[in-house]
Amino acid sequence: MQLILTEDQELIAKTAADFLAEKAPLSRTRKLRDESGGLGYGADLWKEMAELGWVGIPFPESLGGSDLGYAEMVVVLEAAGRTLAPEPFLASLLASEALLRCGDGAQQARWLTPALAGTSTLALAFDEASTRFRRCFVETRAVATAEGFRIDGEKVGVLDGHAADTLIVAARTAGDADAPDGIGLFVVPADAVGVSRQRQTRVDSRGAALVRFEGVVVEADAMLAGASPETIDAVFDRATVALCGEMLGGMQQALDMTLGYLREREQFGVRIGSFQALKHRAARAFIEVELSRSTVMGAARALDEGAENAAKLVSLAKAHCSEAYINVTNEAVQMYGGVGMTDEYDIGFFMKRARAASSTFGDAAWHRDRWAGLSGY
Amino acid sequence: MQLILTEDQELIAKTAADFLAEKAPLSRTRKLRDESGGLGYGADLWKEMAELGWVGIPFPESLGGSDLGYAEMVVVLEAAGRTLAPEPFLASLLASEALLRCGDGAQQARWLTPALAGTSTLALAFDEASTRFRRCFVETRAVATAEGFRIDGEKVGVLDGHAADTLIVAARTAGDADAPDGIGLFVVPADAVGVSRQRQTRVDSRGAALVRFEGVVVEADAMLAGASPETIDAVFDRATVALCGEMLGGMQQALDMTLGYLREREQFGVRIGSFQALKHRAARAFIEVELSRSTVMGAARALDEGAENAAKLVSLAKAHCSEAYINVTNEAVQMYGGVGMTDEYDIGFFMKRARAASSTFGDAAWHRDRWAGLSGY
């Protein structure tokens, strides 16, 4: 397992960083937030990213993907994390991985290929009000009918669910709300009869929606037959590593900005970066970011190589990045002082994102619990 | 609840500090440690302390006590904690409180009064190899016989059990090893047939012993009839607060010594206390000690006043002091640098004591668990 970037990956990193700095800088993220409403991201930009191959990075070429891996995916997401670009990478990955891992060839051709090309946008409607972090808690029901299924239920926090034209919804065909088995995944057009959506406004200005399914009827071939606890885990683990890449970019950016501030800002006639207490804290933040980077690289490579301990490494990365991102951004705001508390300065954006990201796909405690379980103790 | 010392208590504090600084300085504690073997403390000094009334502080005058409370007891123990005086306060309190709370008048007159006068020394043999912090885990058995009881079992870490002339041993008359009920307390002369003792050598050089009971026969009136989960809790809570007083003295002393070192020691041509990073850490250590002091005062007063939340406050004090003492002494050794690691310097004594004390009568996690339980969540 190689833990530094290959030359090809360095190139992707450079390209992504340049592209995002130019077309999706943080000032644009702020502007999209201030406008509120609408997509919350650039539909054209997303299309352009798809054309660059970034949307399909870890997917087979035969389906329109780039046939690369999560090592490359996290590189792009790190760049996106630096500018907090709101484009729907996570939503896209969640739904695309679901199609890849649970769908059949016809389903993939019909829904996955257009998504990777950027001509269709997907979202995965999984979480419900009581889900918290459980990857098996689903109360939404799919009842078999003569022609297919009828779906009833309510989903919350569906990432970029407001923007998707096609939803993949997790609905229970059997079992209690928290049974590991009995969860089906169903492809539902977002404009299907009985689907209603409300855009949510999040503290980190990431796009999300409440989605209600009332007697939504789908045909039998809308069901992805391969859904199982294992495939659902595989889907979430991949989205989690992608999120960790984004978090890494965010904490690196927050650290870099803070170091810049410490180098420039003067108080009591000296630059505040010369205060030893702040130096030491900045050095500790640096260490946290460096360790986070290692965990992200490790997890991405493990997924790509199908390593036996991949799930553990994913949980390591998420637990580590969650705490590091929170610590680094808390320290950042403290070191900025009063201006760090103002909306006018950008640093607060990262603190908000840190907290929200840490509560997405399982928080640090949840992933430690998972690690311990996977380690057999 | 008054949380500062009264004038009388200030006087006790001053007297105890002067007395201990003169007669039981840290240099003497070191010497006693280096000699090893023997009592490990000064029998004459203990007698003298008893005559000063310190051994009997929280006990009724009618039994030879001073009729004061734990607010006064912790004041004396704080002074003892500053020099790590090895006199057997904890052992004495444990056994004396057991006699006070579980014994009848005759038993108290026979065993408690001489102990408070310093003419007899007691120890409570409670913990066993698997006890950890449970106040109900006892495997030692007391079987009723025609004349009294026959006791068999093995006790570990009996505080100053090597020095006591009289042991109070917890033995089960009924129930499984961890049943809350069914524990009896029995007074056993240390030289009784079937009692064997081995002195233990602890990292913090506090006195302790392994005590084995093999077919030890005692008369019926050796049993303290009032033992119950509630009285046993009351006994341990009181010893715990006394220990917290000692811990407070230790952390205050470690902090004071470290501050002295920071003010004097020069490096790179300046006094190391001028380094801002160390200043801030010293200030945080100060805050920890101050908060610890409040918790100790609060717990002692709550016990004395029979406050409803006394048990919670005891657990608060023990949890807080345990972590604070460890943190403060770890920081102290780090700030001393290399010399802090040498046995020649005294600061390491406090780090050792901190860790051992934190593992005595329940560690911080155990007391947080207890607090949560007592708080009903």
Add this chain to the structure above:
Amino acid sequence: MADLENFRADTRNWLEANAPSGLKGSSFSELEGTWGGRKWVFKNADQEAWLAIMAEKGFTAPTWPTEYGGGGLSADEAKVLRQEMSALRLPPALIGFGLTMIGPTLLRFGTEAQKLEHLPKICRGEIRWCQGYSEPGAGSDLAAVATRAERDGDDFIISGQKVWTSYADECDWIFALVRSDPDVKKQEGITFLLIDMDSPGVRVKPILLISGKSPFCETFFDAVRVPVANVVSEINAGWTVAKALLGHERSMIADAFGGGGGPKKASSGSLLAGLARKYAGTEGERVADPVLRDQVARAEMETQAFGLTVARSRDAAKAGHQPGPESSLFKIAATELNQKRYELMVQILGPQAVGWEGPGFEEDELDVTREWLRSRGNTIEGGTSEVQLNIIAKRVLGLPD
């Protein structure tokens, strides 16, 4: 003592007779209090009547001399008044920086003309004051005042900017530090000045925080003309005035933390346990997640340890010990505790703490998120934790510079 008891009886009778019955037994929060001033809109007629009656009696500033609109009461009498108001659960008739900050400053440092001009209006709630200390470039270095004051005959011409001027958009006058001499040591060229905010050239802009709206403003001075007569104490002696006022402010902050003003909403232990039960499930009465339960217990215990420390400090004050720089301890402990509690709440809420507004989140959940963000400022405002640690290291621990 007999006099005091007579005063108590008179006061009680007077309050019972005169206080609007609608206010009795009402709970009071600072947000709902009467701040007064030209732009003030009373919440209801009772509030307006209550202010008029109390001001008439001199009871809005009970210990100030009667000639300036105060009540002329002794400290003991003022305490009795507070006790009797508290017994009837009557809210203060008037609050604000006029009463707590600039008023006492003028009583100590002001000219007779200044006292006669400003104090009665403060007592009657006619003029609302804000404080203009902080500047964008200064931060913790309060003496780094850059707002210029250039002498022009009997006036100063003021140009510059203040930040963190609380409620400046609702205030009438501002007391501010200005740089009257740029050529001396920074503390020695500062003047303490009273400025009418209706003067031409004063502009106020509210500050949006990461947690949303705030009472804070930026206040800009563009060649604002202020009479030299508005200088408090001497020209270039403003730092002395400011320090006295800062000391006063710091003890108020410590009081606020001591009085439960620190971890506010969060101060109830059962709140955290309740949230943990609600969001992470229960096993009987227990919080189902034992790791979370441990964190809740820790936060609750730290809260209690802090509460005991405040109580101990009060007991010490009662016993006549002078409060010293340990108020820095309270500032650090209270604000960090509040942050920890909100961090924990946000962790407990998990995915329900990511809301900003609108559907999918309960009002309480949105409050937790906003308050969590706001709490991050606690360790910055009113003297950063870093400054407080410096103070402790120097003044309490005697560590060398």
Add this chain to the structure above:
Amino acid sequence: MADLENFRADTRNWLEANAPSGLKGSSFSELEGTWGGRKWVFKNADQEAWLAIMAEKGFTAPTWPTEYGGGGLSADEAKVLRQEMSALRLPPALIGFGLTMIGPTLLRFGTEAQKLEHLPKICRGEIRWCQGYSEPGAGSDLAAVATRAERDGDDFIISGQKVWTSYADECDWIFALVRSDPDVKKQEGITFLLIDMDSPGVRVKPILLISGKSPFCETFFDAVRVPVANVVSEINAGWTVAKALLGHERSMIADAFGGGGGPKKASSGSLLAGLARKYAGTEGERVADPVLRDQVARAEMETQAFGLTVARSRDAAKAGHQPGPESSLFKIAATELNQKRYELMVQILGPQAVGWEGPGFEEDELDVTREWLRSRGNTIEGGTSEVQLNIIAKRVLGLPD
């Protein structure tokens, strides 16, 4: 490459033919290695034979020139030798500061006479060296050398004290920094000197640590006469030599941490979980105490995060990136991790971790307690964490002085 493969075959054959069979397949730990020197007592005949054979061949210092007793091998050949020894699980024939520290220093800075005098004895394990840098008054301020060197004809007279001289009580020679000019900037008056510890006036006293016995000593110099010919490089140029050696030492430390030398015994995740199960009980395979389980997982995960960081750094080095001051990161992270793990172990052992020796405690329990105490020194020795943080802040993060 063919030459290298020939060398490999020859080496393998030679090793198979000559290495004492008793050593093959043996596990190696530093404590059991051959350190050599006049006071050395071989553990067994194989060890002695192995040193003789290897020294004869020049393989104790494979890359040193043959004229000084080395093997004259290229770096690639030396690597092959290591690989082949590793394949047969053969221990090094000789270890110590002679080979790793003073030898390379003499090769770079020494005179021809010094090389001829000292290097062959090092290669043959005849002379054991220790390092005399630290002094009681210096601590992190290594350049604050106070041990005086006064010129007297062709000799220096050395008076002063060194501390933390590892194994000084078992060594024959010491390389030391001495103050040869007290009147210049402190870095400029230091001389790097080789001192025979048999010289009159040298006295060594072992240091007792809080964890018990240690390899560390205090070394006293009481008017010790040392020839000026024993100066390495120039008089007063010792700081340059020392810095080169320190850089070398720091990368060795980083290697040690990288190679699992940091959290040693503690590096197995199952160790912590096993202890937790043993001392706090189990529920099935799970650690029964969920709060402890969380802590164990945290410590294990931090260990893995650190391991991945070391691996990443190695990959970077392989890819040709120069290792920089990030070795400070490894030093801090490895030592604090080791401390955390031991703190956790001690917490897990609870009342069984309070033993020092004797009855009532298992040998493993006593080891944990001693190692925990010893681990507290990790963040001090080899450059304190504070110094490392300064280095990171300055050299990596570019923060101002």
